[in-house]
Amino acid sequence: MLDFTNDSSGGEPSSQAVKQDAISDQALLDAYSNAVIDVTERVGPAVVRVETGSKTPGARERGGLGSGIVISPDGLVLTNNHVVGSSRQIRLRDNEGIVTEARVLGVDPDTDLALLRADGARELRYASLGNSKSLRRGQLVVAIGNPLGFESTVTAGVVSALGRSIRSVSGRTIEDVIQTDAALNPGNSGGALVSSAAEVIGINTAIISGAQGICFAVASNTAQFVLSEIIRHGYVRRAYIGVSGQTAPIPRRHAVAAGVDNKMGALLAQIEPDGPAARAGLLPGDVAIRLDGVDIHGVDDLIRALDRDRIDRTLEMEVLRMGRLRTIDIHPIERKPSARQGSAP
Incomplete structure (x- = not known):
């Protein structure tokens, strides 16, 4: 007589196996x-x-x-x-x-x-x-x-x-x-x-x-x-150069002419008067593509690069101006804390 109680070839699992599971x-x-x-x-x-x-006396707590x-x-x-x-x-x-x-x-x-x-x-x-x-x-x-x-x-x-x-x-x-x-x-x-x-x-x-x-x-x-x-x-503590900007695409003809690989950069929309960027000669419309050897593919990259280690150092910033590559020396300063408000890089 054949015994199938311990069959492991694909039959129904035994009650003992179910219990163990x-x-x-x-x-x-x-x-x-x-x-x-x-x-x-x-x-x-x-x-x-x-x-x-x-708490205001006689009133509900607000906050x-x-x-x-x-x-x-x-x-x-x-x-x-x-x-x-x-x-x-x-x-x-x-x-x-x-x-x-x-x-x-x-x-x-x-x-x-x-x-x-x-x-x-x-x-x-x-x-x-x-x-x-x-x-x-x-x-x-x-x-x-x-x-x-x-x-x-x-x-x-x-x-x-x-x-x-x-x-x-x-x-x-x-x-x-x-x-x-x-x-x-x-x-x-x-x-x-x-x-x-x-x-x-x-x-x-x-x-x-x-x-x-x-x-x-x-x-x-x-x-x-x-x-x-x-x-x-x-x-x-974070570094500050006195600009506001946005992420913007770089026209391919400009990238090819300048010999860069960036498809995106940080477009500088506004330059604060007497700020580090203004003193360095940056202009509205410049597109930052590299800072201190770090590639800049957008405004987030620029913000991230301006950390405390770059305070009070002279750095090289590469920008595209009218489609031409320029290298500008810039000296970031320490960004002072504002009254719980966001601020530009």
């Missing part, structure tokens, strides 16, 4: 749940609700709500610039309901980040910033914040993409942004995007209205740079 699936789900729970318990107490505005993440035991708090806005009256509410006044140490509209310090001597629970360069697509992440005023809300998802670019409120491009499908809603802004190792690897900053599962966070390495600049200088 179910156990394996359950183990995976338990591991996933335990990872999210562990992250929430370790980082959740460091996420605070950020309340801005003021905004967002989230923030405490990153040091002495009360340094990272949040979004758009959460803080122009408010100077800020309160932090932790997951125990305790309210602490806070003050703004500095803001950076170009990366939509703000650094606060909680007042008072009470030691706050805090979380550590991780290395966002170590992230991989598909990696588990947990978002913790206060969406729509619902405190200490936790959502989980994965890293959908890395190295994204989004536009900040100042008009400057925020580079190296993390895309995630962890659900975010208004009020999550400024909250923590956390790895399974309970390290903050992003500051939640934006959602796309009408889209499903497309949300963004400023990478923790960017946040680390911004907070160190604010602590040291009170703002983020």
Whole structure:
């Protein structure tokens, strides 16, 4: 008699195999749940609700709500610039309901980040910033914040993409942004995007209205740079040449005549009087295609090239003027922080 109970040639799986698969699936789900729970318990107490505005006696409280993440035991708090806005009256509410006044140490509209310090001597629970360069697509992440005023809300998802670019409120491009499908809603802004190792690897900053599962966070390495600049200088140092411009195509005949490969460049629309560009002899209509050896394929490239390392240095800028290639020496200066407004490069 033939015995088919252990047939592995493609017949129906045995009840024992089905049972083993179910156990394996359950183990995976338990591991996933335990990872999210562990992250929430370790980082959740460091996420605070950020309340801005003021109370008028006899009237409802007016202001905004967002989230923030405490990153040091002495009360340094990272949040979004758009959460803080122009408010100077800020309160932090932790997951125990305790309210602490806070003050703004500095803001950076170009990366939509703000650094606060909680007042008072009470030691706050805090979380550590991780290395966002170590992230991989598909990696588990947990978002913790206060969406729509619902405190200490936790959502989980994965890293959908890395190295994204989004536009900040100042008009400057925020580079190296993390895309995630962890659900975010208004009020999550400024909250923590956390790895399974309970390290903050992003500051939640934006959602796309009408889209499903497309949300963004400023990478923790960017946040680390911004907070160190604010602590040291009170703002983020960047170079400035005094122009406004736009990305524009380069006519092929001009590119061929000049011997360049650029299909696009940064068209200088306006030149500020007495600014570095004006003093260097740049004119409206010039198209920048290279600065200090860096190719410029649009205004975003020009903005990106004007970093703190190019302050107070004489640089070579290559421009097309009336279709002819010119090399101009330019000396960028330090861009002074404006009153929370965007500014030209």
